[in-house]
Amino acid sequence: SYELTQPPSVSVSPGQTARITCSGDALPNLYTHWYQQKPGQAPILVIYKDTERPSGIPARFSGSSSGTTVTLTISGVQAEDEADYYCQSTDTSGTNFWVFGGGTKLTVL
Amino acid sequence: EVQLVESGGGLVKPGGSLRLSCAASGFIFTTYTINWVRRAPGKGLEWVSSISSSSRHIYYADSVKGRFTISRDNAKSSLYLQMNSLRAEDTAVYYCARERNDSSGYYEGFDYWGQGTLVTVSS
Numbered sequence: 001s002y003e004l005t006q007p008p009s010v011s012v013s014p015g016q017t018a019r020i021t022c023s024g025d026a027l028p029n030l031y032t033h034w035y036q037q038k039p040g041q042a043p044i045l046v047i048y049k050d051t052e053r054p055s056g057i058p059a060r061f062s063g064s065s066s067g068t069t070v071t072l073t074i075s076g077v078q079a080e081d082e083a084d085y086y087c088q089s090t091d092t093s094g095t096n097f098w099v100f101g102g103g104t105k106l107t108v109l
Numbered sequence: 110e111v112q113l114v115e116s117g118g119g120l121v122k123p124g125g126s127l128r129l130s131c132a133a134s135g136f137i138f139t140t141y142t143i144n145w146v147r148r149a150p151g152k153g154l155e156w157v158s159s160i161s162s163s164s165r166h167i168y169y170a171d172s173v174k175g176r177f178t179i180s181r182d183n184a185k186s187s188l189y190l191q192m193n194s195l196r197a198e199d200t201a202v203y204y205c206a207r208e209r210n211d212s213s214g215y216y217e218g219f220d221y222w223g224q225g226t227l228v229t230v231s232s
Contacts, residue, residue: 001171033218035154042204042222043146043154049217086154088218096156097168098144103153 002026002093004101006086011107018074020104022087025068030089032070034063038083046085047072074106082108111135111221113205118226125195125230131188131205131223138186142166142208144219145179145190147201147228155201158190159208173199195230202227 005023012018022032034047045054047063050070060075074081087101117129131143145157158179159168167179178191188205203226206219 031216033216035219037148037154042224043206043219044222045218045220048209048220049211049215052217054220084153088154088156090216096170097159098156100146100154100156 001096002091002099004032004087004089004099006101006104008102009105009107011109012077013109014079015076018077018081018106020072020074020085020106021069022071022101023069024089026092027065027068027070027089030092032063032065033088034072035086035088036081036083037086043086077106077108079108082106111207113207113221113223115203115205115223115226118203118228120229120231121195122232123196123230126191126193127195127228129190129192129203129226129228131190133186133188133205133207136207136221139183142210143181143188144206144208145188145203146206146219146222147199147203148225149198149201152201157203160188192228195228197230200228200230 031049035043036046037043046057046061050065051063062073064071085104091099112134114132121127142161144159147155147157160179176194180189205223207221209217209220
């Protein structure tokens with residue numbers, strides 16, 4: 001089945017820039033979406049269609065795409081950004097419809 | 110205000126059945142595809158199933174195909190997940206999530222999620 005690969009963890013100090021990557025062979029041809037999930041809470045959509053930011057999401061969240069890798073960038077990281085982050089795309093293998101990356105734990109030092 | 114509220118979770122023995130519900134409000138339910146997504150303890154998000162607005166298009170993850178059935182009642186603005194032959198690995202918090210699409214039909218992700226309902230499969 002199709003897989004999206006994320007680093008298990010990323011650590012940054014407050015005020016620094018965090019970059020979380022998501023890799024997949026079919027990503028050049030597909031849109032990717034990003035979610036933030038804090039403990040005990042439902043996921044929140046923070047970036048859709050690679051680069052678009054939903055209303056209400058702070059401008060420090062941005063997305064980019066290059067080849068088989070998409071990147072979620074959080075500029076000026078704040079303590080409240082500590083969470084799990086997941087990328088999502090459609091499954092090109094035909095076995096499923098949607099697929100999530102394995103998730104990245106962002107730690108704010 | 111858009112709201113999705115799941116219910117029906119609980120403790121069930123392996124091989125047992127459970128039916129989850131998701132009550133929607135604050136938007137025109139009949140125009141949206143809705144999904145079930147789960148998160149097992151210590152694991153990441155896993156997409157489970159999807160049903161289009163008219164129920165015409167239904168999809169399942171390989172891990173639940175043949176055991177789970179998704180359905181909806183547009184008159185009641187409700188979504189359901191019938192789970193049979195449950196296994197320990199089905200233990201998870203189950204979320205319903207609204208799928209958003211742009212005017213050209215491109216997917217824009219899941220823009221609203223419920224708070225989830227916990228399903229525990231254990232003897």
